[in-house]
Amino acid sequence: MTDSTQLPIDRTSHDTLATTGLDYRLLDVTDADAARAWLLAETRGFHDGARSDALIEAQTRDMAGDRVIGVWDSSALDAGSPLATVRSWIMDLTVPGGAALPAWAISDVTVAPTYRRRGVARALLTAELRTARDAGISMAMLTVSEATIYSRYGFGPAAWQAHYAIDTRRAHWRGPTPAGRLQLVAPASLLGEAPAVFARARRVSPGEVDRRTDLWQRIVGVYPAKPQDDKRDDLYAVRYDDETGTLQGFAVYRFVHENAAFPNRLEVTDLVAATDDAYAALWRILVEMDLTDDITAPMRAVNEPLSWMVADRRAVQKTDERDHLWLRILDVPATLERRTYASPGEFVLTVEDDLGFIDGEYLLTVDADGRGTAHPLAESDTDPSSAAARLTLTAADLASLYLGGASAVDLAGSARLTEQTTDAAARLDATFRSAHPPRLSTWF
Ligand SMILES: CC(C)(COP(=O)(O)OP(=O)(O)OC[C@H]1O[C@@H](n2cnc3c(N)ncnc32)[C@H](O)[C@@H]1OP(=O)(O)O)[C@@H](O)C(=O)NCCC(=O)NCCS
Structure with missing residues (x-):
């Protein structure tokens, strides 16, 4: 390393x-x-x-x-x-x-x-x-603090985050009732086990990055606060253990008292679930919390299954959705070969890079198992077949496509990406698509 x-x-x-x-x-x-x-x-x-x-x-x-x-x-x-x-x-x-x-x-x-x-x-x-x-x-x-700064360096937005507001009086839980156990715990008690749960949960979430020790300490409220931070000593936590007693998820939250009286607003500051059961159990206890009218949940995925688990899906409102993680590819073959793909395909990608790091033509071949091999075309002995989909795009737009969260069809429609062959963008989308939209649940 x-x-x-x-x-x-x-x-x-x-x-x-x-x-x-x-x-x-x-x-x-x-x-x-x-x-x-x-x-x-x-x-x-x-x-x-x-x-x-x-x-x-x-x-x-x-x-x-x-x-x-x-x-x-x-x-x-x-x-x-x-x-x-x-x-x-x-x-x-x-x-x-x-x-x-x-x-x-x-x-x-x-x-x-x-x-x-x-x-x-x-x-x-x-x-x-x-x-x-x-x-x-x-x-x-x-x-990024602003979306206007980094594309000039070849960064493109590649994972998103969404904020939700949930009207708990209207929602009415209709999702599963998992058989594991929920327990309220001191947030700091999660410090030891939480990273391992997150390590399992993040495998289905392209775009998630390591959570450093200091970030975990912030999440559970034991790191010295910044002056602009909300109070740190008012955090609650609930953990979900499956029927074998294994921790599968947890939520950290606080109550916001907007006036002296009840009901409160509940803010979910972190919710990590390594299984569908943990996800359902944790959201259920939050949605059904007494003395609470509504929930705010920042930094969530753009496709939270929660709205399918309540009687009134309009009670789950996405109040904000924005780019969050920006990527900059420095080695096209290494990055393209690291991920897997949704369907086979052959692509010739002509990458334009103002800074010169990854300028050039690349051949990406994805096999039936979703494994990709890639190399610069000029150095290749193997000519691409005439069936290859050919596209010209910038380094920043390739970065946006990399995790499967942006659409090549949209980029072509915006005149950012050029298709050299018919339906090249749609073919790229079919291959690059990720079953789980990329997300990032933290700042760094
Ligand atoms: C953003 C920041 C780091 C830019 O620093 P800077 O030294 O003024 O930037 P540079 O002079 O090197 O500018 C480089 C280019 O970025 C552009 N740029 C700089 N800041 C920009 C901004 N906030 N929005 C849009 N464009 C910006 C410049 O116009 C310049 O464009 P060009 O390449 O077309 O000439 C600085 O304004 C800052 O500290 N902002 C507050 C903190 C912050 O937001 N940091 C970014 C954290 S993600």
Whole structure:
């Protein structure tokens, strides 16, 4: 496994920024003062409130295994404070078929308002991509604050998230009543077993990524809070064990008291189910919770089966749906061969990449078992058959199609993707389709 903290700094971006007097380098995360300054700069970048010492200490500890980069200006009044930040690490992304693809996760991209629009973010992002590619990582990924920033670097939206509002007075449970056991537990008691349940649950959810230890601690409310976080000590949790006593799922939730009286609103902050029974049992107890009028459930899948489990499906309203995980392919054959496919096919993909990472023609052949083999066409001895579907598309659009969540037909209809052969986009959709729409239930 590559240790990204040991990789050299990208010389191209270092030299580009040096020409404007800026110093691009790795942060020494063992230097507590420097780490604090870096974290405060990142805080400022997202307009967050002041962080407690406890939070800074925890974050400094948790950055130890990450590649933490800053840009400094020695002529600034506060020269010890970086004007730009970025942090990255390698973690697994679930792809269709359930395999894990090690991907370069990029986070904490900020540039101080006083240095914006001078190309600093471009230097940071392109350096991350070059470093990942040179380390043999085939995919980069991030979650985004705005949808307008990253397609210029070849990222495309590839997994979605939806927010739901459920009117529990109207819903009326009509779903199954599983035979396992529900128990209310302290959220922190889930810390030990929850990661293993999530590891099983995520196999059917392309787009899910590893949940780091610090994220689990946040989910169960034992991580120091950010100033803008809701209260952390009001979390509840319920676990579902199957008939053999094995934990198969859990929900973490809180009650929101909008006025002093009942009823309350219930907010589901996390719900992980490794089996259909666990899913039904957990939603049933939440939907039937006494003294509760409605439920809000952010960061859920776009196709929650819940609406099929209640008498009045209009009681389950999707209040928001948006792109969440953005992917950037750095190695086309490696990524295409990692996932499995819904149906056989042969494709010639002509990829246009402004940054030059994956420009070129590729042949993808998917066999009857849904296994793909791919290689650059120029290096191939095997000519594609005349039956191959041929398409021209950008690196960003290939990334959007990769997890099976975007439609090539839609992209062709939007004049983003060009079909060189009849019905090439529909054929690609039939092969790339994922039984479970890609989703990502967390931020990173
Ligand atoms: C987004 C941010 C990092 C951009 O930094 P920057 O140094 O100003 O960006 P650059 O000067 O390198 O701009 C590169 C390109 O991105 C564009 N761009 C930058 N920020 C943008 C934004 N918020 N929306 C749309 N386009 C943006 C620039 O116009 C430029 O376009 P070009 O390639 O066509 O010339 C910075 O504005 C910031 O810190 N924002 C707040 C924190 C944030 O949202 N971070 C992103 C987290 S996912």
